[in-house]
Amino acid sequence: MAGRKALSIKTIVAIGIGSALFVILGRFGSIPSGIPNTNIETTYALLALFALLYGPAAGLLIGLIGHTLKDAILYGSPWFSWVIASAIAGLIIGLLTRTIAIHDGEFGKKEIIRFNLAQIAANAVAWFIAAPLLDIAIYAEPANKVFTQGLIAGAANMVAAGVIGTLLAIAYAKTRTKQGSLTKEA
Amino acid sequence: MRATMLAYTNHDSGIHRLTGAAKLIFFAVWSVSAMITYDTRCLLVLFLFSLFAFKISKVQFQDYAFVLYLILIFFVLNHIAIFLFSPLEGVRIYGTRHDVVHIAGRYTLTWEQLFYQFNIALKYAVVIPMALLFLMTTDPSEFSASLNRVGFNYKIAYSVSLALRYIPDIQRDYENISFSAQARGIDISRKEKLPRRLKNIILILMPLILTSIERIDKISTAMELRGFGQKEKRTWYRARPFARNDYIAIGIIAGIAVLTAWITFYDGSRYYNIFK
């Protein structure tokens, strides 16, 4: 769908709507994980799903724009290191899942594994490496603090993308499958 | 609803009258400067400057009071976390150690740590007012035109406009969906155990995401029919030309950026050290 031109109209609209969803889910869609001060952010399930659906450019820009807008509207100021980490996560998931033809309803066991490997790799790079390093570089925060925070956030985002993102993708794929052999039952 | 989200304030002030593009450039360069420097003197001057900008903007306290409380809570938590994780970070950075008081175990409060955390606090205090100011004095309608003007591809700039356009609509959808889910007994609060909570949030996300995907199809069809993306360039109905004050603002920020960078790095360290 995102197809030939990297920035088709559909990709542009998906970035806009995806970013708006990022803001709304960032605001209403965090669920307490049971561990103090750690929430499962459903917004990262959305990011993974939209990167899968609309490609790496959409993933990158939804992470960037969505996270910036979310921070700006809700907290008055973007936290740049994590904004960039979100963008990286979206980009990598989009890149690694480019060959999954989910719009044709293909999302079986093989694709589920591929999608999850992609999201785990992406979240690891973004939250275990990029976010803490940027925190140190930009804000000169203590290394053990930011790496611990990155570890927790990364793990939570993997759960969000792995559980919620996968289930959403399966459901979406089902709506795209051709319903060839349905018959009414008496 | 409205009182819990930051929004554009339509006052008439020098800051409001600056074009969005000038403010965007100013804010971006300002943030980068504040990120780079750890020089206390620079940060103090920048902080005073941002208070001054706030004052002439005529923005009212109640427009952002609720955000300020949120920021303060986060601020305090973050400082506690820094101390808990690394009580001697300041000692490591500044290379000297002057104890204030021993608390317990490995936790000793030092002057170096206080000074280090004071600098972190100051860094926030420099960026946050400018971010607030940028948000509250830039008309969203002008924002995309500004992004395009400072060099972003117009399609990407327009996707920001679309996000701003549809945030209220999607929020309304979310509320409706979550109300009707609650009526069917779907609970996502702490009352439910985690696996159940995850399962329940999916029941709310499913209709939200699927209708949003449908919405993407509808909007892109409509935009296609209205000739979006056919040309290399795009003009903007709400763009504003640069005026004298815009050039002055950009001049000021360029000066600030050069000065802070020079003061910060001329002695070879990012940190201004009062202990040596």
Added chain:
Amino acid sequence: MKRAVIEFQNFSFQYRAQTEPTLQDINLTITEGEKVLIIGPSGSGKSTLAHCLNGLIPFAYPGEMTGTMRMMGQEQKELGISELSNIVGTVLQDPDGQFVGLTVGEDIAFRLENEGIPQADMIGKVAAAARAVDIHEYLGAAPQSLSGGQKQKTTLGGVLVNEVGILLFDEPLASLDPYTGKKAIELIDRVQQETGKTVLIIEHRLEEVLHRPVDRIIVMSEGRIAADLTPAELLSSDLLRETGIREPLYLTALRYAGCPVTPEMNPQNLAMMELDSCTDKLQAWYDNHGAQPESPEYPPVLELRDISFGYEKSRPVLQGLSLQVGRGEMLCIAGRNGAGKSTVSKLICGFYRLASGTILMNGRDIGSDTIKERADRIGFVMQNPNHMISKTLLYDEVALGLRQRGIMEEEIGERVHGILKVCGLYPFRSWPVSALSYGQKKRVTIAAILVLQPEILILDEPTAGQDYRHYNEMMEFLLDLNQQGITVIMITHDMHLMLEYTERAIVLSDGIKVADDRPERVLTDTDVVRSANLKETSLFALAVKAGIRQPVEFVRRFIAHDRRSRGQ
């Protein structure tokens, strides 16, 4: 001889994913400056025809075309979608999808911005287009602060700004209340007269469109053109009933009275219609159809006492509203956008807290009950079924509420199958929801609520977006439920629904109750009709014109008779 702007010759189209052509053997010529109405039930191919005209076929919806289609003398296939959009301006059905600007002014300018027109030229053009559609006072307004009618005016302005030759309206009445719909038809007419553009309107609401004259009506049925006639000829024929399109109510009344309709009588416009030969017959029909009984008394089940509410403190949405709902009643709450009608239902369900007042259910104050507790007795069905469907399989969707309540799987199975039978969905029980039609999905959401066995069912616009046949099916289904003892409250501005299926209409205006009476009395009270953005029914106008002394009672007898004869 005017030149042809649109020509179809032996044209057929088949969507790539489908096994049969959606359009077959279309031969149609439309000349410059014509105003043409294209009607047909859902699935007749009328939307597909529109997609061919504006180029979404084949650019967005691929498929196979045969025969020829020319626009302004050029082959459609050879024109790109952007060239086509310079010829045809489309006003789409969903105003929120088309309104992409942050404000009215920006949205009207959207096309010009994309063309790269300099800002200085743009401002004058936008102002002129806004004035042409009478929205110029709102140039700086955000879409969220506008009504459906204002959004539609904006999208029309955004099309006019580009000086296209053909205006295409895809179901322009679908999301408007009756009064705004009437105004929209008047606006389309005025714009056409002022500009001389060719106008195509795609609709299934015939009577509403005929509020202003059209030159021709094309009737679509099963992918073919079933008729291409003047309005007078079409209305004098049997074609409408055969294709499942609702004829204007006043013509149905004339038919019942045994009065033949001919093109010479001007049947397309009641005000100008020649009725001399019919007055006696109408009076005779009226006299022969006895008085209808008054509505029975119902014991109260739900009572709102003096409730007030506002989303923001300074702007109350409801002020001191009181109303009663009887057990087993079927009633509706009407009012224009923002009158507070949806808010009432959300307050009853406990989604928001009252500012003051009490809500009693069976005499007990339910103010402290949670959303979930209230939901056990009061079911709420939203307008858009897609907002309620969380599961991919129909069975799971209906079972969801029961599973959340921890009921044993065996009992769930029984109850779900029972409800699916009631709702006519039993044959589809193992289907995925995505394979169902819009109307069926709507039924699924009703089933998912009914399975919780509520005493009261509240439905927000139950018939929105459905054609005449589906409207009938949905309403007969709700009537059945009502006769099984469920109290039904509908939030609506559909006047047919009000007249035909409710015994009482409560009308809100600016948060205050302005009427609470039998629907035919409400719909003939000029003040109430105006305050709620409704419209006087044409039956009343017919009765007045024919000199019947009790026009309100005439409306009532007609509706009763019509319901009986449609039920057969």
